[in-house]
Amino acid sequence: MEHSRPTLLMESDPMVRVRHHRTLVLLSLTALLLGGCANSGDPRPFQLKNLAKTEIDMVTDLHIQTVNRLARELTIKLYKRNPRELAKVPGMTVVQRLDVLFGTPRLITHAELNNLYAEKAVPLAFDPAFEGDRVFALMVGITGMLHASYDYRNEFYLLNELNQQKLYNSARNLEAVAWRLNTYRHADGDPFLFANSTTNLSFERLLGKMIAHQDMMANIVSDATNRTINTVVHGIASTTLLPI
Structure with a gap:
């Protein structure tokens, strides 16, 4: 139980949850946009520097x-x-x-x-x-x-x-x-x-x-x-x- 407690505290911290959520959103958005780059018809391809x-x-x-x-x-x-x-x-x-x-x-x-x-x-x-x-x-x-x-x-x-x-x-x-x-x-x-x-x-x-x-x-x-x-x-x- 002592080993699991820090994890539970981190998960209960609202700031940690917000940062974690933002990271997931960013990664999902990156994957989505990079996937869209494969479409040769896209006139404005996504670039990583835009992040x-x-x-x-x-x-x-x-x-x-x-x-x-x-x-x-x-x-x-x-x-x-x-x-x-x-x-x-x-x-x-x-x-x-x-x-x-x-x-x-x-x-x-x-x-x-x-x-x-x-x-x-x-x-x-x-x-x-x-x-x-x-x-x-x-x-x-x-x-x-x-x-x-x-x-x-x-x-x-x-x-x-x-x-x-x-x-x-x-x-x-x-x-x-x-x-x-x-x-x-x-x-x-x-x-x-x-x-x-x-x-x-x-x-x-x-x-x-x-x-x-x-x-x-x-x-x-x-x-x-x-x-x-x-x-x-x-x-x-x-x-x-x-x-x-």
């Missing part, structure tokens, strides 16, 4: 994938409207630019941009003295701000944390970028980059979607962590961008 993700981690991953997809689309559209920018670098192609912008691991230094990245690269696209590829400068700025707002990660796990202020700041900076695309011009009146027109506002829509996603993630993180967002007024016409 180390919270619901917020998975939502974050989806947001990262979405804003990256929107940024890729924006890059392609800008090069179509501004082919002269790509031609500034002999032999350069849009595919090569996309590989650099979205490759893994992500490059955060570019000699042709004086190694500027994220919000620090954006001003080059609207600098009259800059003779390089303005589309590349702008997209290194945009993709860099998005990348920095997710702590330079492409995936999130249990111990990774997000900063709601960085997400919020990136959204405000994207608003400023949209304003600059429509407003900043050369001395002769031509825009630095051709984007929106009266009949085509797709660039503005893409940026608007990115802004919405960043604001949504900022609010999700703020609610989950009970940390407030500093919503200090920062006009879109400001000459400086918020730090990320």
Whole structure:
């Protein structure tokens, strides 16, 4: 009887029972999902690494994938409207630019941009003295701000944390970028980059979607962590961008 008593005590401990139940559920779920992976028709196969993700981690991953997809689309559209920018670098192609912008691991230094990245690269696209590829400068700025707002990660796990202020700041900076695309011009009146027109506002829509996603993630993180967002007024016409 003395040997069986500890077992009975463990079984009567509610915390032990809860942990035991959670383990069984997790193992059952793992077996079920792994079994589902055998079906070749499953478009999103289960991966063991997902067991180390919270619901917020998975939502974050989806947001990262979405804003990256929107940024890729924006890059392609800008090069179509501004082919002269790509031609500034002999032999350069849009595919090569996309590989650099979205490759893994992500490059955060570019000699042709004086190694500027994220919000620090954006001003080059609207600098009259800059003779390089303005589309590349702008997209290194945009993709860099998005990348920095997710702590330079492409995936999130249990111990990774997000900063709601960085997400919020990136959204405000994207608003400023949209304003600059429509407003900043050369001395002769031509825009630095051709984007929106009266009949085509797709660039503005893409940026608007990115802004919405960043604001949504900022609010999700703020609610989950009970940390407030500093919503200090920062006009879109400001000459400086918020730090990320």
